[in-house]
Amino acid sequence: MSIKITVTVNGVKHTDKVEPRLLLVHYLRDVLRLTGTHVGCDTSGCGACTILVNGKATKSCTMLAVQADKAKVTTIEGIASNGELHPLQEGFNQCHGLQCGFCTPGIIMTACDLLKNNKKPSEEEIRVALEGNFCRCTGYENIVKSIQYAADKMSAPKARKTKKEATV
Amino acid sequence: MSTNNGNGTAATGGPIGKSVKRVEDKRFTMGHGKFTDDIVLPGQTYAAFVRSQYAHAKILSVDTSAAKAMPGVVAIYTGADVAAVNGVPCGWQVNFKNGNAMKEPKHPLLVADKTRHVGDAIAIVIAESIEEAFDAAQTVNVEYEELPCVVDAFKATQPGAPLVHDDVPNNICYDWALGNPIEEVNAAMSSAAHVTTLEFINQRLVPNAIEPRCYNSSYDAINDKYTLYTSTQNPHVIRLLMCAFVLGIPEHKVRVISYDVGGGFGSKIFHYTEEALLTWCTKQLGRPVKWTAERKESFVLDAHGRDHITKAEMGFDSGGKIVALRVKTYANLGAYLSTFGSCVPTYLHGTLMQGLYTTPKINIDVTAVFTHTTAVDAYRGAGRPEATYLLERLMDLAAHEMKIDPAELRFRNFIPPFDGVNQPGYQTQVALQYDSGNYHAALEKGLEMLGYEDFRKAQKESANNGKLLGVGFSTYIEACGIAPSAVVGSLGARAGLFEFGQIRVQPTGKVTVYTGAHSHGQGHETTFAQVVADKLGISMDDVEIVHGDTEKIGFGMGTYGSRSIAVGGTAIVKSIEKVIEKGKKIAAHLLEASADDIDFANGNFTVKGTDKSIAFGNVALTAYVPHNYPKDLEPGLDFSSFYDPANFTYPFGCHIAVVEVDKETGKVALKRFIAVDDFGNIINPMIVEGQVHGGVAQGVGQALFEGAEYNEHGQLVNASYMDYCMPRADDFPIFETATQVTPCPHNPLGVKGAGEAGAIGSTPAVVNAVIDALWSGGHEVKDIRMPLTSERVWRAMQN
The missing domain is CATH 1.10.150.120 ([2Fe-2S]-binding domain)
Structure with a gap:
């Protein structure tokens, strides 16, 4: 069973069908190939997977991709603007x-x-x-x-x- | 040779000695690092493991039939499938005292008969997706017969202890001793006016690099070539061990690539079973196979550090001079010999028993033991933190017992200053010859930064307001720049420990540097570029550092033992010298002079005493467009060097901790941490200071927070970040750091290395500070087991 989600990541809208059990971090890394977000522990202990979900720091290894449906996500790849570093x-x-x-x-x-x-x-x-x-x-x-x-x-x-x- | 300006830098006017910002940072801060798990290959498959839940169990059966029928499963292999494949080797042979070789039981890629620690691999499940691999792995049915286990190194040697390997009696891998004959040491100890005795445990630590280990292996059947992407600190060493010792594949058919690696701290030196197994699997399948450790796997599979049980005695004469040191250590090796597990408690530990002191008689005896636990190997410092902990705890405790100031006791026992040039190196009682040192000065500097007299006044006052203040000292030395190949070879190393460095000058004068050292946070792309730009008088923008690929780099021994700048940096310098020498011949031809009359400085070749000059870039171009060129000279400007160091390097320093202990709860607060380190000349002070910070954090972590805890069933009970106390940002004060410079006399940069010192010096300073606090409150405590939790400190105060 797959569920359709629409997520805006770094200002770009993505619509994908994902397994309900897919973690948000794996959606970012494996589906969108945004590999700047890392997995260090899979249990929200280390914080390597932290991203912004609707502006709030969130550990993407402890959130399902389907929970991010309609959310605005910012990853490390999205904070520099017009070639200028944050x-x-x-x-x-x-x-x-x-x-x-x-x-x-x-x-x-x-x-x-x-x-x-x-x-x-x-x-x-x-x-x-x-x-x-x-x-x-x-x-x-x-x-x-x-x-x-x-x-x-x-x-x-x-x-x-x-x-x-x-x-x- | 660089000159030394006395400020911890090797100033030449060029980039050497400057805190140049790191050139590698941009890709990491933008999320464009290239870590192994970021790589997905065409036709990628994913692996998950079936691992033992028991520390010790007979495997009665493994049923994979249900798993094989699961969706997406590509293949499943068990111990029976790889029974004919060799196990992973140990890189260092230590002999028993009687001359017999150590016991080296096979470390198989998958176990077939019995499991020997929690996490031992029973089967590998390979599927189209990682989720399918996990799903299928859960349906593999293993029937076990649980057996009794032993996790404590001393208990494992006692009669009747369960055996880890049936053919290793008493679980003893080897026994070993170093130093003066024990009779001489015993006699000196008997003559001592005071003997300080300390029995302690240097607890087991989990390295916890934040990037879990990851491997991705592929096979190209047409060309019979393998490519292994691996999160390793030493790709060439992995290729050598895997090809020659495990799989029997010719090395030239294997490319090992290690791009960005998310921390190592020793744990990514070793050749792990998964690297070889994935490479074996990819050949069977003709498809790439990838495995990334879950954190729970990292906890029970990545080689742990430390785990010594030690009794140490230090004898003093009536004037507080050390007359003898006697040490007995049981070192826990875990269930299998890891790549360098055998040399850590011996040649990286026993050889440091001299410390900074003139101790005339020393004997250390080590028994290395197998237990039903994760393998133990090098973790930041590797043996040297254990040695420093032992010596520096003894010194502070002896000072308390003899009522001599701990700083004064050290001053009485320090080896006098020697530069290794005008004064010879210092020959220790335990095999090493120190290269250069000025130990008094480091401690004096530390005391000055501390404000020692004021501290002692404050200490007396603090006892009245519910807090006990304490100060702890640690004056450490370490052996780095690993290592002279002939020396380590005579001691049992099965590898040379030289390094490779290549300078390829491009026709336009830009330079590509190929180094066998590997950067996993050390900043080589900056530091090495500083050296090259400085020596060639060119811009750092014109230098590119390449590492981590066996197909690009001629050879390499990798990064560990604080060796990169001292050994790898010197290999680069040797190649630069060859470039300049050839450049002079080309310049002499163009300038119509003799090569002997050409000087090279600031990027220009100049005829001595004239203004006739030609720029480095023009010489480079001429080398590749050799129309007007010396008759017998080859074109091109590209040199490689292998550098084998003449000696180890010996960084040293003084670490001082100030703690506050809550009398009611035993809670320890680290108030100040002072580090005065002498690394010889320094190429990039900013990077070196960063290395000190990180090392100190790990050393303080050992003292106050961390420790792997096994229960009697062999379960690692704190195998998660909820349970293993990793240091966090709010656990530390601002570190107060300083450097002094005693150049290394035997390498051209005068450098000693800085990667491990923080972890080596800091641990005993913190523990000594807590003990000092307790003594100041009237609790004459000899030892508190690390980590010094509130409970342990509180209990110590109740006696």
Whole structure:
């Protein structure tokens, strides 16, 4: 038995027939071939599979694809815009917030949710927000700094291009 | 050779020594990493395993008939099908004290007779989809006769203990000793004014790389060629072991590819049965077969770390100088010998018993034991954390017992500074010769960062407000840059431990580097590019690092033992030197000078004392368009090197932990962590600091949170992330790190390696700090079993 679902992923509408037992993470990885979302534990312990479902950080290994019917999903592949990295993507590079990079997409998506609700999180608030994500490489310190970098950048007043600068 | 600016960097004006941002980050942060599980091949099939629920059981029957009729099933194989195939080999032969070779029972790809640990593989089910493979695997009917099991290494050696392998008496793989004759050590110990004795367990750990192991093997019948995609730290080694020792396939018919790997920490060094089994299966089926471990499988299959039961005694004279060290360890190997399981408790552990101290008499005796548990092998640090834990716990405990300050006790016993150039290396009592060291300075720096005197004042005050403050020290050394092949060969290694590096200068002067080292988080694509750009005077944008593919890279021994920069980096440097030497000949021809008169600097070949100069890119072009060219010189600019190190490298340092213990609950809070590390010269300080952070987190994890717990039935009771306490972001303070530089005297970059130090130095510092806190509260506790849970600390305070 297959069920038809329509999911908007990174702004693109997908309609597929899926088995009811198909996990959302496998729908993303195996059906849509968006392999940036990873599976680290299959039991919502590690957070490597974290994505945004209707804007909320969600562990896609613990949600069925059919539950995402009509939902808006954002994955790590969808946060850069027009070739420009998201401030979190930039921050993780600037602050050495990743090593092997396997947990990174999930952590960035968790941080997306955090920064939406808390523009200027403290170190402690960031550490607590990451309680659902494991990183075995970094000891977390540079992840905290990466998120702080992004928070600073996102809250800074946007540099407006004057007409003159824009034409240079 | 790079000069050393004393700030932990090797500054040359070029990229070496600079915290260059990582070039590999973009693909990972954008979700475009290429991990093995991301790969799906045409005609892909998927594998699931039927695994033993019992630690020890006779297999009475395996019925696959129902499973074979399930939808989508392509094939099912059992132990009987692969009975004629070899098992996976062990890479290091350790001999018994009497000279006999260690016991090496077969580690079959699938078991047929009995199971020896929970998770032992009984059957592989291959289907069109992973769901169908899981469904079918559940219908395979295995009839077991459960047998008694043993999980404790000491108990396994006692008379009447259940045998893991029928032909291994007392479950002993080998017994082994190193150091001075035991009679001499006993005599020195008898003469001691004080002997500190510590009996402890260095508990078993689960490596927990966040990417589960994954393999995808395919076979091209037309060309008789195999391709194995694997999440390994050393693709060439896997190819060699799998082809030559297990499957008997010629190596040139097998390509092993390991692109992005999501953490290893040792657990992805080893050749696992699934790699060989999938490769065997793909030939039977003519279709690619893929397997990705579920986390519950990772817990019981990925080789674990540590698991030592140790009694250690350290004797001191009346002035607090160490006179002898005597150690007896039972090392748990698990049910089967993993690839390097045999060398971890011996040549990576016993050889570090000198520590940083002038101990004149040392003897370590190790009994390595099979039990009905997951195999134990190298986990970040591999043997050296065990050695450091032993020595540094003894030092702090001895300081408490003798009422000598723990820092002072170390100063009295440190080996004096030596640079390995003007002063010779330090010959230990346990086989190694340290290359260079300045141990006093590292501890002094650590004490300064701590503010030691102020800390002791604060400690006295804190006892009044319900908290006990404690400080713990760990002054560690490790042997890295693994390893001189002849030395390890004489000690039983079945492999050379050199590294390969190739510099291919393209006609336009751009450079492709092929390295046998493998990056799974270490940032080689940045660090190696810094070395090449610096040495050739070109932009890092003009350098590309290639790793992880046996078809592209000449050879390789992979990444472990903090070896990549010291051994792999040196192989690259050797090839750069060859490029420059040939470049000088080409430049001399073009500039109408003698090659001896050509200098190479900042990307230009220049005739000494003149302004006649030609750029590296033009020399490269000339090498490939050799119209005006030296008569006897081959075209092209492409060199390979194999570098076999002259010695291990010996990073060292001082780690200090400050903890606060709640008197009512025993809860430990890590308040500060200070790491002063000496890695020799440093290529990229940012990356090195990241390595320290990660290592410290794992070491603190061992001290406070982690531990694999087996029950008497051989079940790993905490085999999930709900039950195994992995460190989280809010478990750590900001780490206070610093480096000092004592260059390695025997490699051209002067580098020692930084991958494991954090995990080696930190664990005893944290435990010592808790013990110190308890002593400050009047609880004269010798040991608390790791991890130091609130309950264990609370109980220790009740005595």
